[in-house]
Amino acid sequence: MELHFDQELAQLKERLLLMSSLTEQSVAQALKALVQRDAALAKKVDADDDALDRLQVEIDERCIRLLALRQPLARDLRLITMAMKISTDLERIGDQASGIARRASELSAEPELKPLVDIPRMGEICQRMIRDVLDAFVYAKPELARQVIQRDEDVDQLNKQLQRELTSFMIEDPGTITRALLLMRIARNLERIGDHATNIAEEVVYLYEARDIRHQHADRP
Amino acid sequence: MDKPNIQPVLQIRRLNFWYGAKQALFDVNLDIAANCTTALIGPSGCGKSTLLRCLNRMNDLNDAQRIEGTITMHGMDIRAPEVDVIELRKRVGMVFQKSNPFPKSIFENVAYGLRIQGAKKNHLEEKVEASLRRAALWEEVKDRLHDSALALSGGQQQRLCIARTIAVEPDVVLMDEPCSALDPTATAKIEELIQDLKRYYTIIIVTHNMQQATRCSDFTAFFYLGRLVEFDTTDNIFTNPANKQTEDYITGRFG
């Protein structure tokens, strides 16, 4: 039976998808601003963060309204409480993207330290994680969420590698310290983004696989 | 709240029930845990009231009805020929959907069962007060115990019926949609009461209100077409039911 409530839940999922695509876009643009040394673009990313904050508030209010008025149970209840958690993680990813943008803008005023390879790679993995984890949630694909969790290890690995590499830059030439520190922080921002995407992924796996495990016992009297 | 740790008061085994040719219950197996509240839920006609009535043998009233299987209470077969039905109904009391006080005083309503048991006068007053207190009605009626029970509000009448039922110290209290005629305030009072009462009694409640089941029960049994589809802790049933029919029913998507 299709209910009005089902439409409201579909709208909630749409808002979450919108929020995640905006978040993904912020991460992409922050990295573009970094690579292309574009201070204006960096400023725009920072300013766009307000839109994400507003969207998070809107999604939360939507969820609270549904909880109060529809008194959802079972899968509906899980979906709505997860939506609240997901919007929180997305908002924090947005904060990390702003952090990257601010650092990118500072770096654009300095001479280039080295051509950036690993940071854009980390960025790409993170964007893909955000996209996949939301698909996993909306379309009930826990296996996709599992892949997201695995990819977080690549992000962590790249971050460690970058921290080592940038430390050796600083040791060799103290003149690079300011720039190297900014890049290290950017790598940390990306690593945090991976963590938030992983948080969401773990919730999604639990949401759907706890059920599947239980379903195997469904015939028991 | 783990199922195995709690002593069952009632054990229902392979229970089948027919109204004439129509079978209303099919192979029901269910344990009712002591000092817990068990909610029976399911679409209209699935056999909830029928099951409740089996538990205090209210179904015996009609010849066309047939029952198979066993129901034991503390290990004793409640359908054994030597069981005194009146005694059984005292131990397994029932509160109905529509409150049904006798057209007598508030006091007499509660004293009724006690008098039949032969309670002495002093003792009677004590017991009436204690029962009204347990039913959370004492403060509202203590100054008019001898007024007619029919002058009480619907919610008060329902609490009076609960006081009447518990006055004779039953083990089990059956409630068939006890709040369906009550407003939210009166409903909230009964729900609070149910939670207080399970310290003393085992409660089985039939309800069509899912939120009510979540608020006041420890275990929930979902019935469909006379069969027990799923039984689990109320937590599990309402957050993560194992069966799709259960989930569709409690989320309002059934049928």
Ligand SMILES: Nc1ncnc2c1ncn2[C@@H]1O[C@H](COP(=O)(O)OP(=O)(O)OP(=O)(O)O)[C@@H](O)[C@H]1O
């Ligand atoms: N006295 C009766 N004679 C014949 N059939 C009956 C009788 N009482 C109930 N039934 C039938 O038995 C089935 C179960 O009825 P029951 O009253 O137990 O359902 P229920 O789950 O309590 O429904 P509701 O939620 O509407 O109260 C139904 O199909 C009903 O029509």
Ligand SMILES: [Mg+2]
């Ligand atoms: Mg009924």
